Amino acid sequence: MLYLALSVLCSSLIFIVFKLYDTYKVQTLYAIVTNYVVACMVGLFFNPTTVTITSLTQKPWFIGTALLGVLFILIFNIMGKSAQVNGVGVTSIATKMSLVIPVLFAVLVYKDSLSVFQIIGIFLALGAVYFASVKKKGIHLNKNHIWLPILVFIGSGIIDTSIKFIQEAYLNDGEYPIFSSTVFGAAAVSGFLFVGYRGIKTPLKINLKNVIGGICLGVPNYFSIYFLLKALNNNQLNSSSVFTINNVAIVLFTTLLGILLFKEKLSSKNILGVILAILSIILVALF
Numbered sequence: 582m583l584y585l586a587l588s589v590l591c592s593s594l595i596f597i598v599f600k601l602y603d604t605y606k607v608q609t610l611y612a613i614v615t616n617y618v619v620a621c622m623v624g625l626f627f628n629p630t631t632v633t634i635t636s637l638t639q640k641p642w643f644i645g646t647a648l649l650g651v652l653f654i655l656i657f658n659i660m661g662k663s664a665q666v667n668g669v670g671v672t673s674i675a676t677k678m679s680l681v682i683p684v685l686f687a688v689l690v691y692k693d694s695l696s697v698f699q700i701i702g703i704f705l706a707l708g709a710v711y712f713a714s715v716k717k718k719g720i721h722l723n724k725n726h727i728w729l730p731i732l733v734f735i736g737s738g739i740i741d742t743s744i745k746f747i748q749e750a751y752l753n754d755g756e757y758p759i760f761s762s763t764v765f766g767a768a769a770v771s772g773f774l775f776v777g778y779r780g781i782k783t784p785l786k787i788n789l790k791n792v793i794g795g796i797c798l799g800v801p802n803y804f805s806i807y808f809l810l811k812a813l814n815n816n817q818l819n820s821s822s823v824f825t826i827n828n829v830a831i832v833l834f835t836t837l838l839g840i841l842l843f844k845e846k847l848s849s850k851n852i853l854g855v856i857l858a859i860l861s862i863i864l865v866a867l868f
Contacts, residue, residue, distance in 0.1 A: 615795020624762025650767025682738025
């Protein structure tokens with residue numbers, strides 16, 4: 582439970598950093614690319630053994646992990662487009678609702694057993710995600726761009742499922758740092774290619790705020806993945822429970838941090854979402 586709590590804390594810090602980007606006028610795309618570089622370097626720093634490019638490419642998980650890194654940056658850009666067209670609420674709900682995919686994968690493939698209380702808790706978790714994320718204006722979905730949140734839903738679910746699959750099939754505890762570093766390294770390379778392509782039309786300028794923003798994001802980003810891997814390797818909870826608690830706890834914690842740090846106001850629906858989140862975590866964790 583400790584590793585799961587630490588993963589939730591780090592993931593929640595990511596949302597806080599994103600929130601501060603608006604305040605300090607940080608350009609999100611460039612900070613994101615910097616963040617992946619920083620996260621990759623943190624993984625290399627904590628890796629207990631020396632790794633060469635040759636030995637890394639011979640790992641059975643290397644190709645899948647590199648593709649996962651590409652998916653990271655791809656889904657990020659789709660999320661950004663969806664947030665612009667459909668709104669942050671729709672995109673946030675699609676992201677967190679994706680917990681259904683790794684949960685179903687764990688139940689069908691790894692034969693995770695769920696009690697009646699845990700199943701109820703998972704359904705409450707979905708309700709919690711919706712009500713905690715919806716804003717006062719409600720949810721407005723652009724029918725012409727409905728494919729964007731659908732892709733966010735599928736892509737986010739594939740990312741979580743892939744992390745579990747690689748962790749279960751190929752990784753040992755000592756490889757968690759280099760695995761995480763490889764994911765973020767591939768995302769960084771993909772990000773540089775994307776930024777370089779955009780730079781053909783718009784010359785790039787080094788901005789210190791973007792670099793600092795990327796550093797502040799990269800450290801908790803790395804540890805959110807690292808601690809999630811450790812939590813998935815723990816025998817106290819099955820993986821379906823881990824993904825459910827992780828996603829719902831992030832929604833709950835970021836909501837509370839929004840109230841405490843940014844004086845955000847909650848609607849009656851948001852309060853209902855918080856209550857459902859607490860109930861779902863209790864049901865999934867204790868039963």
